[in-house]
Amino acid sequence: MSTYLLCLVLFCIGLYGLLRKRNLVKIIVGLAIMGYSVNLFFVLLGYRLHGRAPIDAPDQVIENMVDPLPQAVVLTSIVIGLGVMALLISLAIRIYEKHGTLDITKIRKLKG
Amino acid sequence: MLKANIIPLFVIIPLLSAFLISLLGKYLKRQFIYVFSNISCFLLLYFSFYGLNMLRSCGSNIFVYKIGGWAPPFGICLVFDGLAGFMLVIVNLIAFIVNIYSLNYIEKYTDKPKFFTLVFLMLTGMNGLIVTGDLFNLYIFLEVASLSSYALVAFGTDSEDLEASFKYAIMGSLASIFVFLGIAILYGFTSTLNMADMAMIIAEKTGSRIIPFVSVLFIVGFGTKAALMPVHAWLPDAHPAAPASISAMLSGVLIKTLGIYALARILFNVIGISSAISSILVFLGALSLSVAVLLAFAQTDLKRLLAYSSISQVGYIILGIGLATPLGILGALFHLFNHSAIKSLLFLNAGAIDYAAGTRDLREMSGLKEKMPVTANTSLAASLSVAGIPPFAGFFSKLIIIFACIEKGYIGYAFIAVIGSILTLATFMKMQKLAFFGKLNEKYNYLKEVPLAMKLSMVVLAVICVCGGLLLLPRWNFFLSDAANVLLEGSHYAVKVFEAVK
Numbered sequence A: 001m002s003t004y005l006l007c008l009v010l011f012c013i014g015l016y017g018l019l020r021k022r023n024l025v026k027i028i029v030g031l032a033i034m035g036y037s038v039n040l041f042f043v044l045l046g047y048r049l050h051g052r053a054p055i056d057a058p059d060q061v062i063e064n065m066v067d068p069l070p071q072a073v074v075l076t077s078i079v080i081g082l083g084v085m086a087l088l089i090s091l092a093i094r095i096y097e098k099h100g101t102l103d104i105t106k107i108r109k110l111k112g
Numbered sequence B: 001m002l003k004a005n006i007i008p009l010f011v012i013i014p015l016l017s018a019f020l021i022s023l024l025g026k027y028l029k030r031q032f033i034y035v036f037s038n039i040s041c042f043l044l045l046y047f048s049f050y051g052l053n054m055l056r057s058c059g060s061n062i063f064v065y066k067i068g069g070w071a072p073p074f075g076i077c078l079v080f081d082g083l084a085g086f087m088l089v090i091v092n093l094i095a096f097i098v099n100i101y102s103l104n105y106i107e108k109y110t111d112k113p114k115f116f117t118l119v120f121l122m123l124t125g126m127n128g129l130i131v132t133g134d135l136f137n138l139y140i141f142l143e144v145a146s147l148s149s150y151a152l153v154a155f156g157t158d159s160e161d162l163e164a165s166f167k168y169a170i171m172g173s174l175a176s177i178f179v180f181l182g183i184a185i186l187y188g189f190t191s192t193l194n195m196a197d198m199a200m201i202i203a204e205k206t207g208s209r210i211i212p213f214v215s216v217l218f219i220v221g222f223g224t225k226a227a228l229m230p231v232h233a234w235l236p237d238a239h240p241a242a243p244a245s246i247s248a249m250l251s252g253v254l255i256k257t258l259g260i261y262a263l264a265r266i267l268f269n270v271i272g273i274s275s276a277i278s279s280i281l282v283f284l285g286a287l288s289l290s291v292a293v294l295l296a297f298a299q300t301d302l303k304r305l306l307a308y309s310s311i312s313q314v315g316y317i318i319l320g321i322g323l324a325t326p327l328g329i330l331g332a333l334f335h336l337f338n339h340s341a342i343k344s345l346l347f348l349n350a351g352a353i354d355y356a357a358g359t360r361d362l363r364e365m366s367g368l369k370e371k372m373p374v375t376a377n378t379s380l381a382a383s384l385s386v387a388g389i390p391p392f393a394g395f396f397s398k399l400i401i402i403f404a405c406i407e408k409g410y411i412g413y414a415f416i417a418v419i420g421s422i423l424t425l426a427t428f429m430k431m432q433k434l435a436f437f438g439k440l441n442e443k444y445n446y447l448k449e450v451p452l453a454m455k456l457s458m459v460v461l462a463v464i465c466v467c468g469g470l471l472l473l474p475r476w477n478f479f480l481s482d483a484a485n486v487l488l489e490g491s492h493y494a495v496k497v498f499e500a501v502k
Helices: A002-020 A024-046 A068-099 B002-006 B009-024 B030-058 B082-108 B112-131 B135-153 B159-190 B195-204 B210-226 B235-241 B244-271 B275-297 B302-323 B326-357 B373-387 B393-407 B411-435 B452-472 B478-488 B492-501
Strands: B062-066 B077-081
Touching (some): B009 B030, B009 B112, B077 B492, B082 B112, B082 B326, B082 B452, B112 B244, B159 B210, B195 B244, B195 B492, B210 B275, B244 B478, B302 B326, B326 B452, B373 B452, B452 B478
16 A cells, blocks of 8 residues: 555656746656656556466466566556657757747746 | 458558658658558548448447457457447548648648658547557557647747647646556456456446546546646647648547547446536536637637637537437537538638738738638638538537537526527637638738649538538438447447457
8 A cells, every 4th residue: 555655656746846847857857757656556556565477387386476467558658658758858959949948937938 | 250350451551651651751752642641541531431331231330350369358459330430430531631731731841751650640549549449559549649749739840839839748648647547547446458348347346436536537638638628728829839731630630539539438438427427527518618719709819719719619519428318419429520620621721821821810811801712711611610500510519419408407508508609609700800801901912812732622621511410311310320329328338349259
C-alpha cells in the first residue's frame, strides 16, 4: 500500500511542476515525472514480493509469479513517452530561438 | 472469417503511405506524391463503404479480426461493427475531401512530403482507434493520432503556432496520462485488457467503487481531447494555428474520434454507464454548448470564432450521448456526422479566404461575396446548417436532441439547447455579414476565386451539408440506427464479439 502512496506523491510532484513552474523545460520535466509515476504504478500492480518470471518448465513449482503483461505494456508506454518528450523539447528549442527566453510569462501571445 | 480480413487494411494503408512518403518523398516529383496520397485516401473511403455494405448484406452485424490468429482474451482483436463503420466512413470521407483541398492549399508551405506523412499518421491513429478491440491498443492509437496532430499544429512554425502547439501538447499529454491511469486501474480490477472480456468481468462484479472513479478518469482524459468546457483551453489556440486543411481535420474528425467516440465506446460498451455519470455528461455538454457560443460571438478572428463554435457543437453531441436514451444517442450521432461536414467546410472556407486575401481578421474583410462566389455560397450553406435553419441537416439533428431532452424530462436542458442554437445563428450571421456581405473593401479589388481543387472540395462538402437530412429517411436510416444500436446494447457487445470469433 505504501508504494502506491509513493506513486501518488510522485504524481503530485509532477503536477506541481506542471502547474507552478514558468520555465518551459521545467514544465516538460513535470510532465515526464507524472508519466513515470503512472508507469511505476502500473508495474507495481503486477509485482509480487520475491516473485519470479512465469516460465513453466517441468519439475518446477512456481509459488509467486510476477505478472509480465504490465511490464510489456509499460515498456511500450515509456517509448510513447519518449516520443512526446522529443517533440516537446524540439518545440521548446524553436520557441527559444524565436523569443530568446524560456519564461512562459514573457512569450505569451495567445489567450484563452 | 475471410470477410474480417479487410479490417487491418484501415491501419495498414495509411501507415504504409506515411512510411513510403516519408522515405521516398525527397526523390519523387510533387505530383506523384499528390496522386499517391489521394489514391490511398480513396482506397480507405472505398473500404469503409465496402465494409459497411458487407455488414448489411451478411446480417451478422459484427466482424472480428484476430491479429496473429490469437483468440480474443489473449490476443488483440480488431472489431468492425455498426458504430465503427459509421465513424470510419466519416473520418475517411473528410480525409479524402481535405486531401483534395490540400493539393492547392499546401503550395504555400515548403515541405510537402512531411505534411502528407503526418496527415497519414494521424489517419492511422484515428482509424486504428476506431477498429481496435483492446484497451491498451486504443491508448497507443490515441497517442499516435495526438502526437502527429501536435506536430501538424506547429507546421507553420510561426511563434504563435509553436506556442499553441506547446500548449496543446502539454494538455493533450496530461489527458493521455489520465487515460493511461484509468486503463492501469481497470487492468488491476479485471486482469485483462481486452475490451470484450473486460466488459464481461465488470458486468459480473457489480457494486464496486472503482468503476465510478475510473469513469471520471476517462471523462477527464477523453473530455480534454474532445475539448469539453472546463478543459477546452487548448482548442481555440490550436485549431486556428494549424494549416486550414488540418484545422478542418482536427475540428471535423479528430476531436470526435479521440474524444467522443472513445469515451462513448468505453462508457457504454465496456464499463456500463450509470445515471450519475450520465448526468455529469449532460451537465458538461450543456455548459459547453451555452458558454462557448457566447465566447464565439465575441471573436473577431474568423478561425478562432469557428474553433469556439466547435466547442459549442461538441457540447450538443455530449449532451445527446449523456442522455443515454435511444433518441438522444441517435440525435448525437447524427449531429456528429453533420458537424464534421459543416465544420470542415467552414474551416476550408476560412482557409480559402486566407489563401486569396491573406487575412483572418473579420474586421478587415468585407463584401468578399462579389469576388469569391463559390466560397461565399458554400459558407452560407454551412452557416445556415450549423445554426439549425429548417431544410438543412443541422436543424434535424438539433431538433432530435432537444426532443430527447424533453422526453427524458430535462426541460431546463432543452431550453439551454434552444438558446444555444439561437446564439449560434447570431454568431454565424455576424460572421456572414462581416465577411461576405456589404461593400467590397477597396484593397481586395485584385482578388480571384481559389483554384479548382479547393472549389471542388468545398462544393462537395456543401452538398453533404444540404443533403445530410436525407439520412433520416427510412431507406438510409440504417447508417445511423446501426451505430446507435451498438451503444444502446451496452455490455452485450462482449457476447457478440465472442460469438463472432468462434
